[in-house]
Amino acid sequence: MLGRTYDAEVCSAARALEVVGERWSLLIVRKALFAGARRFGDFRSLGIATNVLAKRLDGFVDAGIMERTGPDGAEYALTEQGRELATVVVALTAWGDRHLAPDGPPVLYMHAGCGGSVAQRLVCDTCGEVNDPAELRAVPGPGMPAEIAARMSAS
């Protein structure tokens, strides 16, 4: 993958991007999540080169996002960890729908059980919904290395 290339940022977003931030990665996940792609050939319709596809799938298996299944071991299934990337795909889609889809969303996400449409929201656990991204602040959490937290408060 990227080889720990975002070391300067102490943030889970940077760690996540090291796993799924490369070209094609999230589209492969999307294809597996929502188009039922499982076999190597299923992903080729993305237009991705086969050598890159092989590298991505191998990387996903290494990262624990996918696992090889099927009688011949030639199928790639998302793990629970991989399926949870749905939130990222939905967030990206929602943003693209709002700003890059003048004719309306080409794809909608629906709730399989009840048929309702699904959106993605920022929720504050004490006062409810967050409407404006400007209301967000990033603060150090328990996983922040102590010496970096010290450096941050010093500067």
Next chain:
Amino acid sequence: MLGRTYDAEVCSAARALEVVGERWSLLIVRKALFAGARRFGDFRSLGIATNVLAKRLDGFVDAGIMERTGPDGAEYALTEQGRELATVVVALTAWGDRHLAPDGPPVLYMHAGCGGSVAQRLVCDTCGEVNDPAELRAVPGPGMPAEIAARMSAS
């Protein structure tokens, strides 16, 4: 940027990745959103090469995610469109926190008004929250080109 490289996928997620799917892009957005970075030099702490940083910032201005402001025109401010990428960054962070942060989240997002912690949720507009990503289905929406919808139902 990527030059319309994800043409085979008719999906707003692919369009969005054409804008913010390159290396460093979302980390630059994150830095601007949550670390208050505005000037060229503010972003250098990411560890990004300056030529790449210049290219990304120019690309963001072209894409309408950022605009140049300040008395000397040397500041980069996120537009409303750019700030809305916060949902994507929060979703990525949440996923990374869950799977790549054994010591706990290094960074928490808080609601500036009330101090509550903020998370990202998938919400079904008829039955409430969606707990399992497996409950999602992708269906063609109004922006889906007719000939592609026909091809999809045929195959």
Next chain:
DNA sequence: ACGCGGGCTTGCATCACGCAACTCGTCCTC
């Protein structure tokens, strides 16, 4: 006039990606 720091641009080496051709194993057919 001079130096300094911020804000980029340029040159070059390296790496990743896109494309096409090729291999390998399995299954099907004759």
Next chain:
DNA sequence: GAGGACGAGTTGCGTGATGCAAGCCCGCGT
């Protein structure tokens, strides 16, 4: 059981993107 078709990759090579170091431009203070 030889031949062909197909899925699943691997290999080689050319091109573009990235990383790094150095240099350039310009406003500001002295």
